[in-house]
Amino acid sequence: MQGYILRIQKVKDEDLIVYILTNEHVVKSYRFYGARHAVIMMGYKIDFELISNTQFLPHLRNILHLGFSWLTDRDKLIIWQQFIRLLYDHLKDVDNVDEIYFNELDFCASRLLKQNAKRLILESYVRILEHEGRLHNEFECFLCDEVISSQVSLTRAFLPAHTHCISSYAFDLSKIKYLFEHKSTLYLEDDEIEQLYQILLDGF
Ligand SMILES: [Zn+2]
Known part of the structure; x- marks a missing residue:
């Protein structure tokens, strides 16, 4: 085995x-x-x-x-x-x-x-969340239920919220959409990878 x-x-x-x-x-x-x-x-x-x-x-x-x-x-x-x-x-x-x-x-x-280890693991994390039916790719804020249209903030398990609703790091929505759809960190800069990785460390 x-x-x-x-x-x-x-x-x-x-x-x-x-x-x-x-x-x-x-x-x-x-x-x-x-x-x-x-x-x-x-x-x-x-x-x-x-x-x-x-x-x-x-x-x-x-x-x-x-x-x-x-x-x-x-x-x-x-x-x-x-x-x-x-x-x-x-x-x-x-x-x-x-x-x-x-x-x-x-x-x-x-x-x-x-x-790159962090990119690999972030992409894997997104695939696992999707497999578990927990990937929120409709991009509605979990706090106010309104649609997110430009910048997005993420919490544990990459739950999306408006940046003004949770006042944390603002990601470009199109880059996060690409990550969620294609399981690819291609368009994310290294500082964004670092921010995402810190959220990942909160757990599944
Ligand atoms: Zn909101």
Whole structure:
């Protein structure tokens, strides 16, 4: 089985509880301490086996780290782990998941070496919101219900509002429309990407 490590929680005697996102599940597993075990980290893609245990969590065995060359790029790794943390918070209480989450991680991981990490993850975030039916591309202000016609401000999960209604950063509406329609950050400047990324960090 393959999956991405969403979270590692230390328990007694250096044993670990490891949460892994596969294409179907969020697996909660137990790993006994072993000095010869490979080091694992949040965000790693691994191949693994689960040994079922009727008493407690399944045991995590035979872990193989499927590495990516960008993992040595500290800045990219930090952004990657921020996204992984958001996904953990979003998915931690569910067992069965749609494959989109795993596929989006695969998509981003395969492109991180050559592409801008924040842009990749912003585009992925928008695709996930759309898949969940939560992408508000009708551009009506969530506070006053009136149509937004020029500048738009965004809150958590990119919920749109008039800039004068929530008094936060004003984005050009046409650029945000393009992002929502095409899942592309092409027309956004780096400072706009930074603003969007800070909103993304509020979570799904
Ligand atoms: Zn408004």
